[in-house]
Amino acid sequence: MRLKDKVALITGGATGLGLATARRFAREGARLVLMGRRAAKIEAAAAGLGARAVVGDSAVEADIERAVGAAQQDFGRLDILVSSTGNLAESRNVRETELAGFMESLNGNLVAPALAARAAARAMTRGGAIVLIGSTSGLIGSQNRFAYATAKSGLVGMTRQMAVTLGRDGIRVNLVAPGLIPTEFNEGYRASLGAERLAAVTAAYPMGHLGDPDDIANACLYLASDEAKWVTGVILAVDGGLTAG
């Protein structure tokens, strides 16, 4: 039980990487608050794990503060935040990008994690661990990801800045940068590629296959647990070797 009695808030906890992380954390003894925008989905996910569900948008100040409040109210404190929200609202290159989509991308991929981290850091009066889910798109250039890459690389700076300023208070901040992991989040993207181009994308990964949500859950578990108590400000690529090659 590597997270026994720890209280964790997971935003984007209803699906994909957030849900896999929630399941992993539950198995390791954590008490969970799961946040998501779609009521039916977040409630179903939480019910299966004995977690508290909070319906809301982490890009909305009042919503994320309500989620952190729920952790404090139900469990008396908050030890861990995993920010697993994001969107592919604007997935084109710079010349085609429209302002509205760009702003939506920044809002979902950068402002939401910032607000979640701020609310969590304020609540973590006895130390804690924050894990942000970034992307390899924030580390290396890739097609059709102008807005997304901008936002996700912003999380890299955010991670290091918070690691430096919160370290003294015992709050660690790290980022996991996943490569392509088939989930509902990127269903549309994968469908748009077609089989042949998806095979080419897959072949770009030295390991020869795409990732599994559990790969991210395991990385989050390591970084959130006391095993990583001297680890902060780290950008951990979980990407089958993509950014190494």
Next chain:
Amino acid sequence: MRLKDKVAFITGGGTGIGFAIAKRFHAEGASVGLMGRRREVLDQAVKSLGSGAMAVPGDATREADVANAVDRIKATFGALDIVIPAAGGQIKRTDLEETTLDIFRGTLELNVISAFLAAREGVRVMRDGGAIVFIGSNAGFIGRSGRFSYAAAKMALQGMTKQMAVTLARRNIRVNIVAPAIVPTDLTRPLIEKATPAQIEQMLDEMPIRRFGAVEDVANACLYLASDEATWVTGANLPVDGGFLAL
């Protein structure tokens, strides 16, 4: 038991970070073969672990010693899955101007040649699906006086990691590196004890967490990277440094 039925080869395994890794891996179910130059130290380390541990005395910079160690581990435990080249260190703290060719060459031998030999000989007998974790350092990412040769050597391991991650992926062998800041060991403790309060304060100022780590912190990072929990992690650099590199 996160390393059940795995076999690990650890150079520099009798002391410091290497021994901490051996202890952690052994506790998680792995059989461990420890290499080191000092026979007595190594025997003592193996004895303290009990069954499932063996000593393979030798010099990690000598090709024949490393090849022999790997073969003996394979013969004893039946396989090899994990290689941790933990042998390394600084011969003399110098900057460029005072660095003799012997110091530079010796530092490369101790840190880079030893890692290369452990990796190559390990890969020769490793089962597919194994893992290599190099022990790098924060030195080299950020310049510090007295660490010319060491910075060059430890950064060489970063390049080695990325190149091997790409080329060994076809055998499903993963290659990663941890980059510790200074952790107290028998080797480094005198340095820390000799430091003035002002110097200690300065060291702590460089670590946002404001305390020294422990060899166990490095061992935990190696455990994560060597285990099947990290099956899609390769070519990664994982600093274990209290935030040193974020600053």
